[in-house]
Amino acid sequence: MLAEPKTEEMTSAVAMNSALDCAMAADPKVILLGEDIADPIGGVFKVSKGLSTKYGAHRVRATPISEQAIVGTAIGLSLAGYRPVAEIMFFDFITVAMDQIVNHATKLRYMSGGATPAPITVRTTVGGSRFGAQHAQSLEAWFMHTPGIKVVMPSNPVDAKGLLTSCIFDDDPCLFIEHLNLAYSSKAEVPVDDLRMPLGKANVLTAGGDVTLITYGATVPLVRAAAETLAGQGISAEIIDLRTLMPLDLDTVFESVSKTRRAVVVHEATQFMGPGAEIGAQIHEQLFGELLGPVLRVGARFTPVPFSPGLSNAPSTERILTAVHSLLDQP
Amino acid sequence: MIAPTTEALLDREASERMYELMLTTKLADDQAREETKAGRLQAAFYPVRGLEAVCAALGEVLRPDDQLVSTYRNLGDALAKGVSLRAIMAELYGRIDGVSKGKGGAMHLHDTAVGFMTTTGIVGSGLPIALGLGLGAQLDGSDRAVVVTFGDGATSIGAAHEALNLAVLWRLPILFLCQNNQWGEHTPIAEYAGSTDLRARVEAYGMPAHRVDGFDLFATLRCLRDAVASLRAGRGPVFVEAMTYRLTGHTGTADFSYVPADELAAAMARDPAPVFRSWLVESGTLTQGEADEVEHRAEQAVADAFAFAQASPLPGPAELWTDVFATDVVTWEER
Numbered sequence: 001m002l003a004e005p006k007t008e009e010m011t012s013a014v015a016m017n018s019a020l021d022c023a024m025a026a027d028p029k030v031i032l033l034g035e036d037i038a039d040p041i042g043g044v045f046k047v048s049k050g051l052s053t054k055y056g057a058h059r060v061r062a063t064p065i066s067e068q069a070i071v072g073t074a075i076g077l078s079l080a081g082y083r084p085v086a087e088i089m090f091f092d093f094i095t096v097a098m099d100q101i102v103n104h105a106t107k108l109r110y111m112s113g114g115a116t117p118a119p120i121t122v123r124t125t126v127g128g129s130r131f132g133a134q135h136a137q138s139l140e141a142w143f144m145h146t147p148g149i150k151v152v153m154p155s156n157p158v159d160a161k162g163l164l165t166s167c168i169f170d171d172d173p174c175l176f177i178e179h180l181n182l183a184y185s186s187k188a189e190v191p192v193d194d195l196r197m198p199l200g201k202a203n204v205l206t207a208g209g210d211v212t213l214i215t216y217g218a219t220v221p222l223v224r225a226a227a228e229t230l231a232g233q234g235i236s237a238e239i240i241d242l243r244t245l246m247p248l249d250l251d252t253v254f255e256s257v258s259k260t261r262r263a264v265v266v267h268e269a270t271q272f273m274g275p276g277a278e279i280g281a282q283i284h285e286q287l288f289g290e291l292l293g294p295v296l297r298v299g300a301r302f303t304p305v306p307f308s309p310g311l312s313n314a315p316s317t318e319r320i321l322t323a324v325h326s327l328l329d330q331p
Numbered sequence: 332m333i334a335p336t337t338e339a340l341l342d343r344e345a346s347e348r349m350y351e352l353m354l355t356t357k358l359a360d361d362q363a364r365e366e367t368k369a370g371r372l373q374a375a376f377y378p379v380r381g382l383e384a385v386c387a388a389l390g391e392v393l394r395p396d397d398q399l400v401s402t403y404r405n406l407g408d409a410l411a412k413g414v415s416l417r418a419i420m421a422e423l424y425g426r427i428d429g430v431s432k433g434k435g436g437a438m439h440l441h442d443t444a445v446g447f448m449t450t451t452g453i454v455g456s457g458l459p460i461a462l463g464l465g466l467g468a469q470l471d472g473s474d475r476a477v478v479v480t481f482g483d484g485a486t487s488i489g490a491a492h493e494a495l496n497l498a499v500l501w502r503l504p505i506l507f508l509c510q511n512n513q514w515g516e517h518t519p520i521a522e523y524a525g526s527t528d529l530r531a532r533v534e535a536y537g538m539p540a541h542r543v544d545g546f547d548l549f550a551t552l553r554c555l556r557d558a559v560a561s562l563r564a565g566r567g568p569v570f571v572e573a574m575t576y577r578l579t580g581h582t583g584t585a586d587f588s589y590v591p592a593d594e595l596a597a598a599m600a601r602d603p604a605p606v607f608r609s610w611l612v613e614s615g616t617l618t619q620g621e622a623d624e625v626e627h628r629a630e631q632a633v634a635d636a637f638a639f640a641q642a643s644p645l646p647g648p649a650e651l652w653t654d655v656f657a658t659d660v661v662t663w664e665e666r
Contacts, residue, residue: 031470058470064500069459069493076400076463079448082470084463099490103453104460111439113432114654116449147655171657200660247660 007189012182015157015190016047016123019164020085022194024055030168031059031077033070034087034123038062044089045125045183067093071100074120075108083168084120090135091126091177105173106148120174121167127179127218127268133304138269143175144246144278150199151245153177155220157188159243162197170199179218179268186221200247204256208236211262211324214253214279216242219266219315226320235328245275250282257283261292264323266315271299293330296323346616347625349391349548353383353604354629356407359416360579362633363406363423367583374423374437376583377404382510384603385545385573386411388552389508392559393446393476398464400457400479401450403438404510408480413445416636426643433646434654446475455488457481458507462494465503465568474563478506483572484515486529495536495570502567506558507533509570510545512577517589533570545573546601578602 010018023030032048038060042049052060063070067088074084088094094101101122109117126138143151150172154160160178167174205220206227215223220241227237238256242249257263263283265276276297283295298320301313360380366372379386382404390411393399401408409419414430422429423437430440438452448464451457461479468475485491486509498505509529513520520527530542539561543554551573558569576598580587608626611617617625652659 031466061501064493064497066493066497068456068490069462069497072456072459072461072490072494073463073466073497076448076460076465077467078463079443079460080398080464080467080471082463082467099453099456100459104451104456108449109657110654111431111435112441112449112654113430113434115431116441116443117657119657150656247656 005191005193008192009187010157010161010190011184011187012154012157012160012178013045013047013184015161016164016178017049017051018190018192019161019168019195020048020051021054023085023165023168024051024059026194027083027169029082031061031082031084032087033061033063033073033084035063035065035070035089037087043087045180047123047178048087067097068100071097071105071120071122074122075100075105075118078118078120079116085168086120086122088122088124090131091124091139092134092137094122094124094139101149101173101175102143102146106146109172110148117171118173119171121164121176122174123164123176123178125178125180125183127181132307136305138267138300140175140177140245141269141273141275144248144275148173150174150247151177152199152243153179153217153245154243155182155217155241156186157190158195159197159203161190162195163199163243165194166196166199169196174199177217181218199244200249201243202249202252203241203243204252205239205241206237208238209260210235210237211264211327212238212240212253212256212260213264213266213320213324214240214242215266216245218268222315222317223266223320226317226324229317229321230324235324237324248279253279253283254286257287258290261290262327263295264298264320264327265295266298266320268314269299270302271297272302274299293327296327298323343616345391346611347621349387350604350607350611350617350622351625351629352387352390352410353607354626355416355632356383356386356410357604358629358633359410359420359636360406362637364579364583366637372423374425376423376437377581378579378583379404379407380578381512381575381598381603382407382545384548384607385508385510385551385575388548388555389478389480391552392555393478395445397476397478397559398446398448398468400448400461400464400477401440402454402457402481402485403450403452404482405438405440405450409440409442409447409450412442412447414440414442414447416632417639418442420636420640421643424640424643425645426640427646427650428639428643432650434650455481455485455491458485458491458494461505462497462503465498465505466501468504469501474504476504476506476559476562478508480508480510482515483509483511483513483520483529484523485509486532487515487523495533495538498568499537502565504562504565505568506555506562507538507568507570508555509572510575511572512575514577514581514590516581530570530572538568538570540570540572542572542574545575546603546606548603548607
């Protein structure tokens with residue numbers, strides 16, 4: 001019998017720091033790049049805290065405010081045999097580096113017939129509206145729409161560590177999205193040593209028979225809360241945390257929806273043309289004859305992210321419950 | 332006419348090598364444009380005519396382990412770094428024997444075995460990628476040089492400025508080689524740049540910056556040799572603005588009538604390969620017969636490459652799905 005791995009209680013932010021630490025210890029080719037990431041600040045969200053002190057400023061490189069240069073440097077480093085991890089402070093700022101990511105990192109393998117892949121990891125943060133509409137957008141659909149990049153969004157500290165480590169050692173470019181609402185709130189027992197999880201494997205969080213709730217990232221807690229309410233009403237929901245949006249684990253989704261015959265996709269990204277549009281279409285194409293109602297979506301309203309606490313365009317537990325009830329009420 | 336200089340003492344082999352490279356580049360470029368005009372080559376081909384001397388000088392100063400990032404106007408760079416002409420041409424035709432199995436096209440050449448790392452079709456975007464290669468060389472403790480080539484038009488793009496700043500900050504061993512052909516697509520440099528002194532602009536970043544006559548093979552050779560030696564010595568990045576002129580249209584088939592006739596005539600009179608041939612013969616470096624022999628070899632190589640490319644098969648349909656990811660990721664569209 002194998003000994004249980006040693007664990008410590010960590011937030012997602014600490015778990016990601018642990019992932020970077022383990023990866024840097026395991027492989028001297030892992031290099032971190034990003035604005036303010038070196039000590040003493042260790043990144044504005046502290047995810048790289050302590051690492052420049054431990055591994056040296058040559059491996060944890062604080063950069064100018066130059067997103068194109070950050071990602072371009074990561075690409076060039078990967079061509080030189082390194083495994084760079086680039087931090088883009090906020091998801092919104094990725095627009096500045098879009099050329100380097102979607103025209104170069106994602107295409108180099110294909111355009112070279114497999115000769116010059118760019119296995120970089122781009123970490124970024126998302127969520128919350130205390131900074132306003134230019135610091136909170138959920139842009140994952142843009143990248144799911146772009147062949148050649150893997151898109152990962154964990155919902156808890158264990159996944160955050162395991163998936164980030166896998167991204168770093170994956171041979172494709174990976175976009176790793178960290179939600180600020182999840183980064184510091186909940187804690188979990190996380191293995192302190194190297195931890196890797198397969199990319200492209202969804203996690204069935206709860207089993208249920210009446211409806212499948214498909215979600216990822218920051219809406220996982222909302223969906224859990226909705227499922228508890230539904231349980232009190234005698235409705236059993238199966239929750240799928242996708243964890244990876246590309247590759248998208250549709251096998252797990254189809255298996256679940258074949259059983260429950262009802263599905264709601266929940267995400268914080270804009271509902272219109274969002275990830276749920278493709279997931280819903282896939283379910284309709286594969287399982288149309290088995291469904292008891294249309295696949296519904298609960299996503300952000302089609303507005304910029306509002307600043308005022310009086311406004312919200314984000315999905316809520318209430319909206320999830322309304323969607324589920326409307327499905328169950330189908331004639 | 333290139334004035335004989337101390338470089339007249341340059342060894343005969345190097346002179347011959349550079350002449351052959353310039354000529355091969357010119358002839359392959361001419362042939363590719365003919366093919367596109369005839370409709371036999373369905374590729375956006377960006378001619379390099381006018382850059383031959385800069386490319387030959389670059390090829391002469393670089394080692395095989397030095398790394399180059401180039402642009403869509405890349406034929407001369409690729410040949411200078413040693414990429415196979417056959418594989419380049421097959422790529423232009425979208426054939427399986429191309430450098431990218433036909434999946435990249437003319438704008439996406441590479442051969443990492445000879446340090447030709449990648450090329451980009453997005454103006455100015457190669458500069459940030461060169462940063463990473465330069466950083467890699469620095470972290471490796473290697474004295475290999477990294478070069479990124481780009482046109483004058485690229486200096487208007489933000490990415491270029493981000494890269495110049497960061498390269499200086501980190502003292503990266505990068506030669507930023509601006510192949511200034513005076514035109515940004517169909518716009519002359521004076522109409523898109525507030526200051527056309529690109530060298531002066533870059534100097535303001537704190538980087539040594541030089542301007543050299545890119546039609547003068549020896550001057551360019553001297554300048555690039557010094558620049559690369561400086562990189563290898565760990566003195567940080569260098570910018571070189573090689574002044575040339577675009578001797579053709581922006582693409583292989585583009586209208587070219589907007590170029591002032593007198594400017595073009597003046598530039599054509601300095602067409603690098605023919606001018607160098609005259610110098611080689613007049614200086615006694617090569618005999619008339621030896622120069623003819625080089626010319627014959629270049630013609631043969633170009634004819635062979637085009638024949639090879641045209642005979643190479645197209646990639647099979649299964650190639651569509653390979654190389655998207657490292658391992659096949661089944662998408663539901665495929666089922």
